[in-house]
Amino acid sequence: MSFMTTPLKYEFFIHGLIAASLVGGVCGLIGVYIVLRRMSYIGHGLSHAVFGGAVVSTVMKWNFYLGAGLWGFFSVLLINYVAGKKKIGADAAIGVVTTASFAVGVAIISQYRRFTKNFEAALFGNILGVTSEDLWMITIVALVSALLIGIFYRQLLFTTFDAEVARIYGVPVGWTESLFSLILAAVIIVSMQVMGVTMIAAAIVIPAVVARLITDSFNKIVFLSVLIGIFCGIFGMYLSFHLNVSSGATIVLVGAAIFLITYLIQLLKERTVLPKEGTLPAPLDSVPTHQHPHEHAGFFHVHEHSNHEEDPSETE
Amino acid sequence: MAVNQSGREKSPESGKSLVSLSNVTCGYHNRVVFQNLSLQIFQRQFAGLVGPSGAGKSTLLKVILGVVPVLSGTVMVSGTQVNGRHPPHIGYVPQIETVDWDFPVTVEQVVAMGLYRQSRRLPWLTREERKRIKDLLEELGIGSYAHRQIKALSGGEQQRVFLARALVGNPELLILDEPTSGVDLKTQHAILHLLGELNRRGVTILITTHDLNAVARHLPWVICFNKQIIAQGDPDEVFTAPVLSRTYDSEMSVIRHGDIILIDDSPKAGLHFKRHQHTPENQGRRGRLK
Structure with a gap:
């Protein structure tokens, strides 16, 4: 019991716990759309791009959220622009833009060594750093994101399923995709403190992948993914506190463990699927039979029949 | 092999024009797919667009759907100019293979x-x-x-x-891209029967297909297309060896027996009839490949 209650004596832990559960939930929510569009790498890329913006805004003494937010927004626009060039795929565009942006951050850090400790937290996540301002930002972003995803449920589902056909049926696909990119950028920025840049992508992808393994229903996937995200956030925070390991790593490790267990269970289910008792076909010689004359396609004849219950659809 | 049914409405031209393309040129990535194309689809028409792969059939559908903008010319659907905008009142069924x-x-x-x-x-x-x-x-x-x-x-x-x-x-207009591909023969006929029934209820239908025999059997109107309209009309009249050979750029044979049209659309027909000579150069090339 002390595992659960001891950390709650510390205000920083309560802050971290609320932040981690909100971040876990909202990452789980947007993760569904990212996984189903097979765009898992965008979370990874964008988090690295935002890191560059975070470093620049700290060095220039700008507001972190404003600086990193604008940087993330322009990174998304740049990715969309470069990906629009047919000779370059979206994956290559993300690779170029986001790694270059990350490199800007690394280059600046190497010039200003005094930031190294703060940026270790930015890379791997640190619960000690969650301030009241961070908590407010996380709460606002999580609520607004959930609200927007709920309001634009139809557009998002249709665009995720088939963007080209959605456009034909009148869905404003470009606008929907831009809105989703903005939500993604905002979620990544507020998640940085708890998750760390390098761990955010996994927090987005793992809950959705686990939920997808469990069910085929879209609505259930959304619900389960959010729940798994929240659980990983809370349990990961406790592990982080007790093991003195960075919060981002423990949250992702909890998620990875859940994924592994779910995957193994699914694998076992697939291997052990056997017909229920009574549905196995009986050996042919044990089936009671009878003979009666009848007609097929104009031919009158007699042959052996099993004594099973007559199927009314049969027209013999 | 196909049986052409008689007693269908032969000409749709008594109806009002629902889709109208005038001198349309279209292309992407600095490559023209078709140019100066003019085509009308009339209300209550049930038309099949046939042609080889790469003929521009799907691009033509996308022009009507407003997905691909035209370089010149005008596209009108239900009296409204389309060009890159998505016209309302169109139902679209994509190729089954493109669905996730x-x-x-x-x-x-x-x-x-x-x-x-x-x-x-x-x-x-x-x-x-x-x-x-x-x-x-x-x-x-x-x-x-x-x-x-x-x-x-x-x-x-x-x-x-x-x-x-x-x-x-x-929708006023139903567009289907290859509705008969990827399904078995029985389902193919069931789908085309269903489309025929919808057409009788007043829906204008345009489909693309590779199945010429299904077109001959079920559709009252066919458009042979290969970057331009080669011929259009009742399959009874349009499906002739010269028209199909020109459309597919390959020799095709059509056998008629009373009301019955049989189209040998197997690939070997084209290869079988294709005349080529072994010149010393291509024999030499063959030798090098060995």
Whole structure:
């Protein structure tokens, strides 16, 4: 019991716990759309791009959220622009833009060594750093994101399923995709403190992948993914506190463990699927039979029949 | 091999023009797909667009759907100029191969997508929307599948789901890209019968297909297309060896016996009839390949 209650004596832990559960939930929510569009790498890329913006805004003494937010927004626009060039795929565009942006951050850090400790937290996540301002930002972003995803449920589902056909049926696909990119950028920025840049992508992808393994229903996937995200956030925070390991790593490790267990269970289910008792076909010689004359396609004849219950659809 | 039925409405030109392309030139990536194309699709017409792969059939559909903008010329659908905008009142069924069958959606969710334009954009389906979907699914014979995942259905049932999505918004024009590909022969005929029935109820239909015999059997109007319109009209009149050979750029044979048209559209026909000579150069090239 002390595992659960001891950390709650510390205000920083309560802050971290609320932040981690909100971040876990909202990452789980947007993760569904990212996984189903097979765009898992965008979370990874964008988090690295935002890191560059975070470093620049700290060095220039700008507001972190404003600086990193604008940087993330322009990174998304740049990715969309470069990906629009047919000779370059979206994956290559993300690779170029986001790694270059990350490199800007690394280059600046190497010039200003005094930031190294703060940026270790930015890379791997640190619960000690969650301030009241961070908590407010996380709460606002999580609520607004959930609200927007709920309001634009139809557009998002249709665009995720088939963007080209959605456009034909009148869905404003470009606008929907831009809105989703903005939500993604905002979620990544507020998640940085708890998750760390390098761990955010996994927090987005793992809950959705686990939920997808469990069910085929879209609505259930959304619900389960959010729940798994929240659980990983809370349990990961406790592990982080007790093991003195960075919060981002423990949250992702909890998620990875859940994924592994779910995957193994699914694998076992697939291997052990056997017909229920009574549905196995009986050996042919044990089936009671009878003979009666009848007609097929104009031919009158007699042959052996099993004594099973007559199927009314049969027209013999 | 096909049997052409008699007694169908031969000419659609008594109707009003629903789709009109005038001198349309279209292309992408600095490559012209077709130029100066003029075509009319009339109300209540049931037309099949046939031609080889790369002829520009799908691009032509996308021009009408407003997905591909034209370089010059005008495209009108229901009296409204299209050019890159998506005209309302069109139902579209994409090629079955382009659908992500692993995507976790139910039949009802897919069909509801077709109601987007008319919906109030609410996140949930209203009672009227649910009823409209249910009634349509029942009419198409898949009423009990509303809450099933699309991947759990057979090929014919899946095609009906996408047909339902296209029909649920009461379109004036139904466009289907290869509705007979990827399904078995029985399903092919069932789909074309269903389309014929919808056409009799007043829906204008344009399909692309590679199945010439199915066109000859089920469709009253055919457009032979290969970057330009080679011929159009009743398959009885249009499906001749010279027209098909020009359309497919390969020798094709058509056998007629009374009302029956038989088209030998197997690839070997083209190869079999293709004349080529072994010159010393190509024999030499063959030798080098060995």
